[in-house]
Amino acid sequence: MGILRRIGVALDSDLLKQFDQWMGKNGYANRSEAFRDLIRDRLVGERTSSPNAVVVGTVTLIYDHHEHGVGEKLTDLQHEHHELVVSTSHAHLDHDSCLEVLIVHGKSAAVEELASKLLALKGVQHGRLVMTVPAQALAAPAEKAHKHPHPHKH
Numbered sequence: 001m002g003i004l005r006r007i008g009v010a011l012d013s014d015l016l017k018q019f020d021q022w023m024g025k026n027g028y029a030n031r032s033e034a035f036r037d038l039i040r041d042r043l044v045g046e047r048t049s050s051p052n053a054v055v056v057g058t059v060t061l062i063y064d065h066h067e068h069g070v071g072e073k074l075t076d077l078q079h080e081h082h083e084l085v086v087s088t089s090h091a092h093l094d095h096d097s098c099l100e101v102l103i104v105h106g107k108s109a110a111v112e113e114l115a116s117k118l119l120a121l122k123g124v125q126h127g128r129l130v131m132t133v134p135a136q137a138l139a140a141p142a143e144k145a146h147k148h149p150h151p152h153k154h
């Protein structure tokens with residue numbers, strides 16, 4: 001983390017009013033924290049869209065386990081890409097529905113490809129991939145953000 005610097009930002013009064021309303025609705029106590037989060041969100045989005053950047057994330061998906069073979073296909077895909085899957089958590093939501101959450105880690109493009117394959121499976125009803133990087137990784141260039149070889153333990 002760097003040193004704290006104070007900056008002045010000139011904003012149109014209407015825009016500032018909307019910003020303050022948005023802040024209030026989202027539970028921010030002060031403008032500085034809200035600005036920091038918005039800036040980080042933009043920078044994280046930019047980083048994770050770079051195909052070679054190493055990212056972490058989650059894939060959340062809902063499926064009907066009665067749909068023929070879907071559970072097995074989900075497991076097969078995860079084994080095929082085991083280097084990207086850190087862990088999997090499963091909840092039996094009701095008689096039919098399963099919720100599965102994967103923690104994923106690897107190059108952005110590979111993580112996206114795996115998520116697309118999982119979400120496209122017949123029987124998977126809805127899901128989403130969320131990718132992010134720790135704040136420290138934002139300071140390093142995308143390709144060098146995570147250089148040590150896998151597999152590893154932190």
Ligand code: NI
Pocket residue numbers: 065090091092093097098099
């Ligand atoms: Ni289940």
